[in-house]
Amino acid sequence: MSCINRHIISALVENQHGVLAKVAGLFAARGFNIESLTVGPTEDTTISRMTIGLLADDDTLEQVIKQLRRVPTTVKVQDFFDTPTIQRELVLIRVQAAESARRLEVMEIVNVFNGKVVDLTPKDLSAEFTGSEQKIQALIECLRPFGIKELARSGKVALARSPIALR
Amino acid sequence: MSDCSKNAKLHKDENATLNREPFHTPRVTRPPLADSKRKKISARVIAPPSEPPAACLIGPRRSYKSQGAWLGGEILTEALLREGVETIFGIPGGVLLSLFDSFYEAPIDIILVRHEQGAGHMAEGYARATGRVGVAIGTSGPGATNLVTAITDAWMDSVPVVFLTGQVSSNLIGADAFQEADITGITRPITKHNYLVKKVDDLPRVIKEAFYLAGSGRRGPVLIDLPKDMLMSSRDNVVWPDAVRMRGYQPTIDGHAGQIKRAAELIAACERPLLYVGGGAIASRATAQLIALSEKAKIPVTLTSMGLGVFPADHPHYISMLGMHGSFAANMAVSQCDLLLAIGARFDDRVTGRLDRFASQAKKVHIDIDPTSVGKNVKVDVPIVGDAATVLQALLPKVMPVAQRKQWLTQIAAWKEEHPYTYSRREAEIVPQQVLETIAKVTCGECVYTTDVGQHQMWACQWIPVNHPHRFISSCGLGTMGFGFPAAIGAAFGARSQGGLPVVCITSDGSFQMCLQELAVSVGHRLPVKILLLNNGCLGMIRQWQHMFFKERYSCSDLDLQPDFVSLAEAYGASAARVADPKELQQALEWLMATPGTALLDVVTAREENVYPMVPAGGASDEMILDPQEAVAIAQRLGFESFEAD
Numbered sequence: 089m090s091c092i093n094r095h096i097i098s099a100l101v102e103n104q105h106g107v108l109a110k111v112a113g114l115f116a117a118r119g120f121n122i123e124s125l126t127v128g129p130t131e132d133t134t135i136s137r138m139t140i141g142l143l144a145d146d147d148t149l150e151q152v153i154k155q156l157r158r159v160p161t162t163v164k165v166q167d168f169f170d171t172p173t174i175q176r177e178l179v180l181i182r183v184q185a186a187e188s189a190r191r192l193e194v195m196e197i198v199n200v201f202n203g204k205v206v207d208l209t210p211k212d213l214s215a216e217f218t219g220s221e222q223k224i225q226a227l228i229e230c231l232r233p234f235g236i237k238e239l240a241r242s243g244k245v246a247l248a249r250s251p252i253a254l255r
Numbered sequence: 256m257s258d259c260s261k262n263a264k265l266h267k268d269e270n271a272t273l274n275r276e277p278f279h280t281p282r283v284t285r286p287p288l289a290d291s292k293r294k295k296i297s298a299r300v301i302a303p304p305s306e307p308p309a310a311c312l313i314g315p316r317r318s319y320k321s322q323g324a325w326l327g328g329e330i331l332t333e334a335l336l337r338e339g340v341e342t343i344f345g346i347p348g349g350v351l352l353s354l355f356d357s358f359y360e361a362p363i364d365i366i367l368v369r370h371e372q373g374a375g376h377m378a379e380g381y382a383r384a385t386g387r388v389g390v391a392i393g394t395s396g397p398g399a400t401n402l403v404t405a406i407t408d409a410w411m412d413s414v415p416v417v418f419l420t421g422q423v424s425s426n427l428i429g430a431d432a433f434q435e436a437d438i439t440g441i442t443r444p445i446t447k448h449n450y451l452v453k454k455v456d457d458l459p460r461v462i463k464e465a466f467y468l469a470g471s472g473r474r475g476p477v478l479i480d481l482p483k484d485m486l487m488s489s490r491d492n493v494v495w496p497d498a499v500r501m502r503g504y505q506p507t508i509d510g511h512a513g514q515i516k517r518a519a520e521l522i523a524a525c526e527r528p529l530l531y532v533g534g535g536a537i538a539s540r541a542t543a544q545l546i547a548l549s550e551k552a553k554i555p556v557t558l559t560s561m562g563l564g565v566f567p568a569d570h571p572h573y574i575s576m577l578g579m580h581g582s583f584a585a586n587m588a589v590s591q592c593d594l595l596l597a598i599g600a601r602f603d604d605r606v607t608g609r610l611d612r613f614a615s616q617a618k619k620v621h622i623d624i625d626p627t628s629v630g631k632n633v634k635v636d637v638p639i640v641g642d643a644a645t646v647l648q649a650l651l652p653k654v655m656p657v658a659q660r661k662q663w664l665t666q667i668a669a670w671k672e673e674h675p676y677t678y679s680r681r682e683a684e685i686v687p688q689q690v691l692e693t694i695a696k697v698t699c700g701e702c703v704y705t706t707d708v709g710q711h712q713m714w715a716c717q718w719i720p721v722n723h724p725h726r727f728i729s730s731c732g733l734g735t736m737g738f739g740f741p742a743a744i745g746a747a748f749g750a751r752s753q754g755g756l757p758v759v760c761i762t763s764d765g766s767f768q769m770c771l772q773e774l775a776v777s778v779g780h781r782l783p784v785k786i787l788l789l790n791n792g793c794l795g796m797i798r799q800w801q802h803m804f805f806k807e808r809y810s811c812s813d814l815d816l817q818p819d820f821v822s823l824a825e826a827y828g829a830s831a832a833r834v835a836d837p838k839e840l841q842q843a844l845e846w847l848m849a850t851p852g853t854a855l856l857d858v859v860t861a862r863e864e865n866v867y868p869m870v871p872a873g874g875a876s877d878e879m880i881l882d883p884q885e886a887v888a889i890a891q892r893l894g895f896e897s898f899e900a901d
Contacts, residue, residue: 102503106439106443106449158627159503
């Protein structure tokens, strides 16, 4: 039994009708467990990049990659497991901050994490933060005592460090 | 005739091993059906109707292209013609009217079926018999969803078929419009690829890509969904692509040279090699290379049901099918071999049984065009991704000739001798195995066989020697009851261009009733489809499992209120007869084959007859149940008494 690792797979896919559904369905039909899935266009408007985070053992990972490559609209698939990568995730977070003291304290924490306050109302404060999964987790833990009202995470995006760039 | 005499010799050899002991101890545990439920009628030969109606015969045609701009439907028709399409199976519908209007004048045979499932299976039968891409068409909504079973069947058995479906107008998609179904969504997991055409300008490219995708690499079904407005809008200029350009789709044809060398080294080093060959070898037309490899390195060959015919059954190295109902020799060879060469086969669970005991002593080489199949179920030592024929061609010169493998081949011959396929004949009843053995003799292999799904399918795999690829057509992966008859019709259309071989559809009372309405098509086109209906009044395979694993509680496996199949076939205009007496069987089968056009023979067969050998699902391949007397006891000893349906 091989051990389960956290993987990031990057797939370049043709920017076509149904391609996201095909990939998502492929995971669902085989019971593979996706942690996160982000999609967005690339510098080539006909191609989108999917960044798929998943927990998998080696056999499952091999099947995932093979199955992804089997989709005719998939141009390229790469597993970033052993590859130096840049990984980021965006989080938008709204915290209760009705009193000015609390507000200052929250802003201080956001600053420490190199985040940015993007919205302020008399009742709450919204901030954006970009970083690795661990940093985001740390920020969330720091803000939790203040009362997190809402939170949205983008899921991971990743690029291999130059010159290993995919394509 | 020469072929026939060769076969005759083969059958003679088989007769020598056939257990001809009369059946003395009755193993019937349930009372036979009451007379009112099953009439016993001796062979009754009915003269064919004077002249079957000639439906849908194609008259002289004018140019199908109207003057002026191209309509979407005409673009599609022209694109299909450019792909060499001769035959399309389907049914029109509201959104397809303009397309069928274009078809009206086109030099394509449009075969009007009676149910879209039939159309899909016919396209499959056509593709499996010819190796070409089949085409089926259904309208939006129910027309499309009726195709789904056939699409899944084609997906599971890697059959190249392009499915065309109508769709409601683009502006109505998503509005729950009349006869709307999200067919691209529904079929996404069961197609190699599918398209929703959003611009009429895309049509020529989409068609070209679809045929290329369906017919190359690991073949399979491709669906094209055609909104009504695409078929009705017009274009002055149409650009026809001359090649397919798909960045993401480049199937690997040539195998890795280093791996091929390693495979050759393993063949040289092994003592007990075995070739395990599946449908992929038929798709890649690898028969010549397989025979050459088997003869050069003295390797015995076992085939999956999908592979039957790719290696000639009358070859001395052939040891019959393997797997759940495979031969004793094949399954023992798998468990004892020290090198397993899997070619175009995917280690299906019906083949392997218990995975950890499957060829556990063997190094494994796996040649397959689909990387996802390699290493999916079984770890292999030498994976080779590539086209079977191409890889074998490259492998052959690197294989050292072997003078003999006496010990191994002798062992296999002993296994064959020890437990051949056997059955016991009965005085008063026809035994199903006997029917298949006799039809093989009567046809001399000069036909295409299709089967439905169930006991008769497994007996056909066991008792019919197939010497050529594309001559045995069966739903193996999905196991679709109702497949056999429409597939026979499709195969007959395909065989038209190959000298018009007759097609024998081996079916049963259970399976046949799932698609029998296509009798209208078979009779209407005067197709040489010979329906051999094994009628045991029950769902035989279900009954077998209930017998073995569910303490003979026959829940819903008796088919009561059967129709009179002879009258039914006659109502459609087919010739039909019934036989129940073993002494009249051969004569009746000869009548079936000699009768022109579509004919049905209702063979009343013994009900208490099970398929052996049997590896129970989840059992190891050398744990076969061979003896019907002990079947239940063995099944229970193996731990299947509280059997969970798999």
